[in-house]
Amino acid sequence: MTLRYKKGNELLTKTFTTYRTHHGPVVSAYDNQWITLKTIDANIDLLAMHWKKMKATNLKEFKAALNTRVMVGSNIIYADRAGNIAYWHGNFVPKKDPAQDWKHAVEGSTPTTEWQGTYALDDLPQYINPGNGWVQNCNSTILYGTGAYDSTMRATKPLYMLPDGQTPRASSAIRVLEKLENATVDDVISAAHDHYLSGAARHIPNLLAAYQKLPSPPTQLASPIQTLSSWNYESDTASVATTLAVLWIEKLIPLNLARLQKPYVNEDRYSITNGATIATDFIPAEKQVELLAQVIAELEKEHGTWQVPWGTLNRFQRNADGVAFSDSKPSWAVPATPGFMGSLNAYVSRKVPDAKRRYGITGNTFVAVVEFGKELKGKSILTGGSSTDPASPHFTDQVPGYINGKYKDIIFYKKDVLNGAEKTYHPGE
Template identity: 40%
Template sequence: MQKLCTLFLMLAAAEASAQAFTPVEMVNWKLQAQRVTIVRDTWGVPHITGKTDADAVFGLLYAQCEDDFARVEDNYLTALGRQAEVKGEAALYDDLRQRLFLDSARAVQIYGRSPRWMKDLLHAFADGTNYYLATHPTVRPRLLHRFQPWMPLLFSEGSIGGNVSVVPLERLKAFYSQQKGTSYQAPKPTADRLAFEKAEEEPTGSNGFAIGPSKSASGHPLLLINPHTSFYFRSEVQLTSAAGLNAYGAVTWGQFFIYQGFNEKCGWMHTSSQADSMDEYLETVSQQDGKYFYQYEGKQVPLPTDTLSLVYLKDGQRQRRRFTTYRTPHGPVVGKVGEKWLTVKMMDTPLEALEQSYLRTKAHDYAGFQKVMRLNGNASNNTVFADASGTIAYWHGNFMPRRPAGYDYAQPVDGSTKATEWQGLHKVEELVQVKNPARGFIQNCNSTPFTVSGEGSSPDKKQYPSYMAPDAENYRGINAVRVLSRKKAFTLDTLIAAADDPHLVGFEKLLPSLVRDCQLLLDEPGGTLPPGVEAALPLLRAWNFNYSKTSVAQTLAIYWGERIQRLARPRVPAGQATDYISFTNFVIEHTTPEEKAVALSETIAELKRDFGKWQVPWGEVNRYQRLTGQIDETFDDQQPSRPVAFTSSAWGSLAAFGAHTWPGTKKRYGYVGNSFVAVVEFGPRVVARSVVTGGQASRPDSPHFTDQAPLYCEGQFKDVWFYPEDVQKHVERQYRPGE
């Protein structure tokens, strides 16, 4: 009786906080929590067990909120199109873009027709999050004080983000800022300007490797899981239930499935894809008597409109702006090209996407995994796969519209005719793919699928429509084929070494062009070089193009490479390919010897100015630092940090570490790249190792804030404790949600 009274007092105190939760809800959540066990291992990784899958999901969301509630909330502010309510007017058009494609009213409708098993998971998602808020009254959400079960259905596919984010904001702003009551004056968004801005961004993406039995020292297949995301974007968890769930890997904050990971029988790694799963349409729009019409098959059809009322924060006050929005059956209007209005058509099946994302975690072999893929709910990813039976496989994309021949779908197509309409979807069996290639390995590094297994074992480009795989080759892809081809048999250790191979392929042609052109300048009558260049050239000539914390040549090469690329980028003609390899060739051919030499001299001067000398080892400028754990991290040259040898994937670094200087810093600090990384061997027992960026927790006072940073920065991995008997040997804390 005393325990019961204590329980109700605790519940009443929690309810009395800012959260509006009823006593009945609290009692029900407490009862569900009794069916959940969370074991934190000595790295802080949560191993969550429930009686049912829904119980496990309840515990997962509770544990995620413990580790980083701010990121859970932030992802749903994005999905809801409500970032401007906390970030201000600058986020208004991000919210508009989101709401043009996905809205809460429709998510509620989709929830209503969801199958019972999915509703159970959706309720567990909301209940686990809300129970965390109810039992942690000191946590102050920025906006979301209650989570609803329909919220995960706001994503255009099963992962945070999806395809909506590729719609250019500047084009959207230029169109919708013309309306009365708006004040934004957008620059004209030309195709070459958009391409330039994209080229300036730090590349993201991922690496996935699968090793078949023929190239495995043990005869068991191996899998590398190496997503490149913004740091701390995903956390490491294990999710199990008495109903057969047992998945380990990376979960995005606020989602309730293992996004990239493995179970007892198989593993899956997703890499970002350029497979063309969405199309732009040019709409012929006219105005008659104050109303808009679009043309279709020779007829004038009334253009559907809607009013979106968006709230934003300005000077501490909530303001509201209303937008009149438009759409055709192709999708919402997102801008103009000349006098044509532009609409976007993309995958719009949130339920199927969420079903696929969850069900693939319970697949046990190639056939089962491929069956789940027939839901066609993955629009932005490729998949690298391995299973315990020895099968390795790769699919390029998943949701793939079937298009009529005769049109260039890389460009906007005519929206006034049915001749450009999608003709259903390609079957999974029709996608660009490979299964058990003869060379025994698969790699994808956000590059073309036609080199995934090297020469002779990769898919044949001529057998597929061009829109299925427009992806270019990149330097990571070239390096991956090199390192996977040259070794006869891999172990977990040598697979880790392959994933951290230090060679920077991107400099193999670029840097020799600098050395050659400098020599040309010296060979001229009375030839000289700009200040500092002649002293630096021997270092660059001797460099083996491998990254190292102690390499001065790497520092010179990267600073110079970035500078010469900035010089050349405005010279790229509009519409010309800007992938990394073709752009390197362009830089070599369209910068003069004098410009290359001057860029190196300016690099030397920059290093002297910032560090007092130009002979700066790469590890002194390329640093890992985590100070606050906030979503927008701050960096400080005066605070402790760690040297990192690996670098931007743009240069072919398989282990990716995107870094730059920040306000007030001279050193570069990483913010994107390797996040959750794991290697897995599928034998009679699963054996795996992993590492995350920094640590599991987001609080600086937690022992798991940066406990993995030494491993991460050195390319080392910790053991994964997958089986209960192994977990029990490394328990830091065992508890139930709410305790």
Template identity: 25%
Template sequence: MMKWIARIGLAVLALVAVAAIGLMVWEPLAATPGTAPPQREYRAEIVRDEWGVPHIYGRTDADVAYGVAQAHSEDDFFTLQDVIAMTRGRYGAIKGEEGATFDYVLALLGARELVDRQYTTLAPRTRALLEAYATGLNDYAAAHPGEVKLGNMFPVSGQDVATGFALRAPFFFGLNNWVGPLAKGETLLPDPGPKLHGPLPDRVEAENAGSNAFAIAPGRSDDGVTRLVSNSHQPWEGGVAWYELVVESGEGWHYAGANFPGSPFPFLGHNEDLGWTNTVNSPDMVDVYKLVLNDDGTQYRLDGKWLPLEKRRVRLSARFGPLVIPVWRDVYRSVHGPVIVNDNGAYAFRYGGMDRIDQLDAYYALNKAKTYDEWQSILATHAIPGTNFIYADKAGTIAYWYNASLPQRKAGPDWRGVLSGDRSDLVWQSLVPYDDLPHYVNPASGFLFNSNNTPMVAAGKSSNLSTSGFAPEMGIETKMTNRAYRAEKLLDEPGPISRERLERIKYDTGWERVDYVKTVLDGIDGLDTRGDPLLTKAKAIMQGWDLTSDGAGRADALALLVMRPAMGDSYSLKPITPAKKLLTDAAEFLMEHYGRLDPPLQDVLRLRHGKGTGRFAVDLPLDGGSDTLRASTLWDVEPDGRLKVRHGDSFIQFVEWAPGKPVTSQSIQPFGSATTRPDSVHYTDQSALFVQHKLKPVHFTRADALRNAVSRKMVTHRARSD
């Protein structure tokens, strides 16, 4: 009997081992093989300057796009693969449960199916660019098989690249603030804000938690120079971290700026004639509908008729250690749009810009625009669904467009709440005309700015817009940020806005005692701290705060920790956390990790990248706050109690057009061009300048790039005859 038991035990162990091996290897075998782009020849030159920034040259735009993929892969193939995995619904096999969430959203939105339907509607030159870029990724993967994360990931196609845009674009105007709660079965609450609706999102934890932008007309500067400042706040690593590059082709494409992993062209920056930058806006572009289902959940009612609820079963994968677990989920769709079924019912959502991929055409065309009229006509197509655009050019024109694909809603219904899903008259079919969106062109003040605030405040008190011209159902945000209060105050002061003054404004660390800042400070002033020595001392320190986060004051570290959660509440339109809790939590944190309430801010807030013993690792002091113009927005608490910033000031660029002279620009990033290559000198070579508020030159012309080149190489792809 014991022998039989032993044999059974061995058999069970063998089955477990076989199952474990199967869970280790099944995912690449089950994945749909990729499709290589059409075979064409490409030839590009990659010139790297002293900062490792790639300058990519080619005879055609497609040649340049091939070179962009090769250069970016040399610096960050690790992240590029994550983006490709997202487009193929395989990110869970890399990133586990977090990645599987992206794969679910890919299926829910039908992003891949959308691209399959509309890919051939893109301009031929755009498709050529995407396919060249995909070929560059494929060639790098073939030449470096040891870096490939997943089997059967390559080759990738132009459609894969396009799918990345279709998947990620809606999340820049906050679609995740609705999808997340619905998927979790949470109740959707109407916003207390007067012009927004939907759940109460934790916006500050979104990947796009901020940005600043400034444009100064030549008549307001002290030297007749037109200036544009790009000051995006993005994560410092990952799929939406900026990558700087300069591109130039024989077909007239010449642009200096930055893109995200997975893009063949820059998203912001400048060409010879004009430039623009972006800040995230918060338009109400999403409407949620509760559907009425029949008893078996296969149909929904619309205008008294029963229609079939589309249903599709998808396989997701989630990595747990060495094992990859298959997970099956159902995704649904109605005439309204994607549908999420949870314990509370079935909810459809509809959003501006859905079912369109022509933003690929638009961004590419913007890169090559020569005049304001040409540039603005591209935006007017509504192809790019969201984000503010701040513009300047060599002719001295400055402009700001509140770019948003706002639904054309009728007056009357409560668009802030969950709508009835059985009324077709609530299913809007068109967008607010572009010319009806808030915008400014050459305001009398001579300046424009945005700091993720309402577009009604952008040009100073003499030139701001009135809210009276915009209907509530448009859903234009009315909120301000501390950065916006500071920017308007500093820009609106009399006198010319010189380059030096503009730099002071950009790196300003001040706080205005208004809005949530006032609420918190007034709350601290009113605290009764008798009997609590720690809170008494913390209150006294906060009452001596000079309202800056420059690191010079005794209260700066304590204030940093107090204001960060309050900012999150304000951005999320939630009630501000009580002052006593804010102060107590901050004080206890500092005492636990530093043994004092007033450590220097520079000891607490750090720019860290790489392991401490690494050749190019850095650990440098930072300034700024979560809602100051010098932004250190989000951080992780390290084991030693230091705050490692991971989000805030990222790609910064100053662009200038002096009268009768070619465009010039300077830029900086927190780390370097090779952010995932710890053995590269360009892993962190910009960090020291970044923490000192300094910029490096952008070598825009080929002659300048060659004078400052540290490496040159040709990359080629020869078309196969088969």
């Protein structure tokens, strides 16, 4: 393959040798073996499918668009004003030998690993108008898509259709959705900002038990352990326990990643980083307690105390492109935590150079809650604001709403746009 590129005003070329098989291009090598990537190259067909989905006016038309079955790696949740809801787990799913481990590389030189056609849309894992009245997906398995574990689906679908684990966020979603009845848009927004951390409730008791198992528990950890023991697993900007829990569980992730079978795939890694398969049972009690001691030592080194409230550490700061985070610039305390903790309002902050605080880098960015009816109603929120100009009042005007779950109305109809306009103009003015 020869590529052209410019260097100054000179047009140059560079030639690369690439390799591929009928399974697809060679993308990497491991243990003296080449690995190829096989997928569908839908291209224009995929674009057409998305166009038809957007133009669909009812469930039948939407399903007809999906039935093109050219979309890879996406799950679809649907709702309409007629009261229909639906959830399809996947779209383009090839038929494969169920005896193979399709989560990892398989031998490419045998007929047993050839695809054997494609599943029909109706054969995919899905729910259409389930009896419980809602569906949920938080980058998680469909087996809990309506709350209760679906043993029938698990028994009747091949495992490669169900590769995902149950994330702490999904557990939190089920917890709040099961309580909702006759919910308004504001009820749903409030539920989405629930502060209970199911990931912490899953793992912190293991740490507490590990501490009690030690013949001589470190006395310097007695107070941090007591802080965690009395915690209700609610995230809060004033909560020291939230700080300890997030930093401790972050230290579990590399230990879990180190156990993955090589070469591992993104699915394996992601199921750990999103919290679905984080485990502590393989970590000796001494090591679990040692990780907490590391957290305490790092906090004391950076802040002079281990009693650092989560809001002091976990901050939102919006800067112009290319401008670095800094403790000397304005920022806001955020109660939300990473998704692996179970926070529905996922917010991932990281330590940055020359700063003691952590600043948000990924998580929920644009969030919307929509009610379908004769007219659309809904509310939404952005991280920061809609303007990219730091001098604009709309650069950070949505920060309080983003943090506290106070969303703005979605302005969808022309009359509402005109009513809320700050300025109007005609082309040429």
